[in-house]
Amino acid sequence: MNFRRSHKRNFSKESAPAETVTLRMERMAQGGDALTHLQDGRVCFVSGALTGELAEVVLSQNKKDFAKGFAKRILEPSEFRTEPQCPFYGKCGGCSMEHATFEFQLEAYRKSIEELFRRFAKTELPASWKIHSGKPYGYRNRARLVRIGKGWGFRETQSHNVIPVAQCKVLTPALNKALAANTFPNVPELSVFDNGSGKISYYYKGMSPAEFEKCAMNSVQIGDAKISMDSACFFQSNLEVLPELVETVKKAAGTGEYLIDLFSGVGFFATVLKKNFKKIVTVEREGKALFHANKNVPEAHNVSSPAEDWLAQNDASGADVLIVDPPRTGLPSSALEAIAKANPKKWIYISCDPSTLARDFRLLSENFGYKILNAEGFAFYPQTPHFEMFLELKRV
Ligand SMILES: C[S@@+](CC[C@H](N)C(=O)[O-])C[C@H]1O[C@@H](n2cnc3c(N)ncnc32)[C@H](O)[C@@H]1O
Structure with missing residues (x-):
């Protein structure tokens, strides 16, 4: 073959x-x-x-x-x-697992992450930890497009080459429809977002404030929460499976007095949990997200700052629940140490990179005696090696 x-x-x-x-x-x-x-x-x-x-x-x-x-x-x-379904498989770099059935991909996530924790964190994940999954294709609700000729493309892996992509199998049908209609402005790069309820928004550098208001602003309905966001800021990219992550976090968080949501984006987790806590702090580095956090959780103290700086100046020890959802790089070491020392009653760690999660957990377990109370996985990115994890941690 x-x-x-x-x-x-x-x-x-x-x-x-x-x-x-x-x-x-x-x-x-x-x-x-x-x-x-x-x-x-x-x-x-x-x-x-x-x-x-x-x-x-x-x-x-x-x-x-x-x-x-x-x-x-x-x-x-x-x-x-x-047989990979995409003609750009192996080139565009997005879907490097397309040569495996989805069934195999899910099992590969499970086994490889278990092995990662076993080897690097000397820890067994809880037996039969659950993996939540949705559609293997047509799931991705956001994309960064690059202009090529009269159409759009994706940047080739590790190069500046752009591959023209008329359609992309992992994008939502609405985004593919918008790509085909190509009514987007003629700009070098564009971030597009499908809110799952009929509104496609986009952002490009240099947009006027009026166009931003009209074309970049959007909102996403998750259960009974309408979450304000825009196409320039971070938002999760699998709206089908996201409600399951929200339910998992809600169940783990329960109710309490004080919630701290670090790496909070538009105040995402604080928004879905706000009814359950009296005092809420959200901390996000990206200044532009503050506008949305103030709209989504006006009752919270929303802070625009690196989490590690906020932790250096504030005592997180009174938190009933502390959530971290850092980028792929994982937790900055000073943030990890500050939270471990503060020892919140419940610590929820959401990660989009199991390797940095295992690295961080190893430090927490070896230096501070943390254990994993619960682990769940979310196949947010089928056809790719990327995977979302939820851990509930406890210092014992
Ligand atoms: C994976 S996203 C999660 C956002 C949010 N929790 C959500 O679910 O929509 C990570 C977020 O962390 C922010 N970020 C990155 N480094 C940070 C830091 N050092 N301190 C605070 N926020 C940071 C990014 O801007 C991004 O919004």
Whole structure:
């Protein structure tokens, strides 16, 4: 079986000359590559291959402790291998798991994250932790588009090249319809957002305040909460599965006096929890989100600041519930230490990168005695290796 659409993209510049070896894949690693071992015992990460497959692998990175490569030819395919539906698979860089069935992807998230926590955090995730999932395609409600000719495209992985994309399988039908109609302004880059209830908004740099008000402003209905946002600020990108994360957070948070929502964006979690707490503080670095936080949770003290700075100046120890939802980089170490020392009654950690979550949890467990009370996963980004996690932590 020829592996037609290549995975060379990540490695092409680094191999001179590239060695080809035949390898049997052992398991999936967190991040979407298959993991196996070379004859000399080194771990080898192989893109484009699946557990159990025998593949001809081009080695493109040879380090002392590990190697990386891509599957050039699949000699014995997995029963979970499937034909990628996107013509830009392997190029655009978005959906690098498209060669696996969705069923396989969900199992790969589970096993690779369990292994990550086992190895790096010396911790077992709670047995049969739940993974919430929705549609495998047509789920993504936001995108950053780049102008190419008269149409739009996505930037190719690790390069400035733009791939023209008339349609994208993971985008919502409404966003694909808008792409096809192409009534967007002719600007170099555009952030588009589908609120799931019929309004597509967009933002580009240099927009006039009047156009921003008309075209970038939007709102999202989650249960009984209408959340104000705009296309320039952060908002979650899978509106189908997001209500399940909200329910999980609500259940874990319960009710109390004092809620602290750090890395709060437009005050997202504070908004859905506001009826359950008397005193609320939200902290978000991005100044533009403050407008929405003040609209969404006017009863809260909404702060525009890096969370680590706020924590250095304020005592979080009285919090009944403290939520963190940092970017992929995870928690800044000073923020992690300050929260661990403050020891809120309940600490909810939401993460869009299991590797930095495992790194942070390791520090919390080794240095402060934290344990995982509950873990749940959210397949927010099918066809990609990205994954959302919820952890409820407790110092014991
Ligand atoms: C994953 S988003 C979560 C936002 C929000 N909780 C939500 O669900 O919509 C992470 C947010 O953290 C913000 N951020 C990044 N670094 C930060 C920092 N050091 N302090 C506070 N906020 C930060 C980003 O601007 C972004 O809004």
